[in-house]
Amino acid sequence: MTIPNLEIRCSSLSEIMVMPPKDKIIAEGAKTHLFELFKQHRFKYTKEIHSKEMAKGTLCESEAIRNSGLVRGRVYEKCALPRQHKVICEMDGVQAILSGECDIHDPAESLIIDTKCSWDVDSFPICTMEAEKKAKKSGYDWQMHGYMLLYNADFGCVDYWLLETPEALFSDWQREHDVELITKHTDFVRQIPISERVCHVPIQRDESKLGEIVARMRDALQFWLLLHQTQFQAA
Template sequence: DLFGYQDFEGNKYTEKGIALEEQAIKLSGRKRGLPLKKNTERRENDWITGECDIYVPSRRLIIDTKCSWDIGSHPFFADEAEEKAKKAGYDAQMQGYMWLWDCDEAQIDFVLLPTPYDQLSSYDDPNRYIDLVEQIPQEKRITTVTI
């Protein structure tokens, strides 16, 4: 952020993640049998700053949700999810959150949810981004990586 200018304003992928964050958090909670809610606290130390999605103090656990754009980009298997997390740098992000919140464990939930209709372009097939996703059982649309 220099003189009020920010280089990255987001894209359709981050837009979907922001729009569906609450749904993703609910699905993460359902998977764990916990009533999870969005963390709104930003923490910082002398070196880093960050705001994790979910903080579970009773378990000293950080959870971050990542919404996949479509079936083709969603990691359905643990090894795919681990590779995706490392490639994107999410493992380092989680290490930072664990440091800031003094937690022992962090998990990344890759969540596949239907893309909101208003986020599809005129050439996107709603069947691909909505209907096919909804046919997959919810428990198969969340893949967790532990850091």
């Protein structure tokens, strides 16, 4: 039996970062994530997740990246480096690999930036305190530390942007009959100064958190090996 390497994306790193109970290898949430990865390896498929928020993030990514440079007096483009990979640990010839690709890498400032496009004004954080709460709830703090580990950066920042929603994301009926909704997502947003449509969550590199990442990935790899060995015996 050949056991595949365990690859954890920075975007899902928070799934394995909960401290496990003393008598368990990993926490229940981490188990659920590894079960899903195991299923994808077993049946050779990739889970597709779609939402209107994700669609807006994809369509507005270039604008968000450009604006993140504008408010800093810099010119930014999407990071051109290929997806980064780093072997965190190895057991029995199987590696635990951390991977990811950030939106913006500014090596001159030792800075990583990831942009998040809010769906509308209701979901946009109005202050740093709210933005920090949203970032932590979504696991972006761990995602940024993962990026800082991959790119050897000292600083990270999550930029929450309030941008106009492309009308293509609304139905024909909404565009024709719900003028108030379309206006809320376009004209209303457009009249807000660009400097007021961003909320930053700065995150400084914390070596203790990087150590936690290594520890949790080691635990995840241990469970990954056990999962494959148990499955093989059951078959």
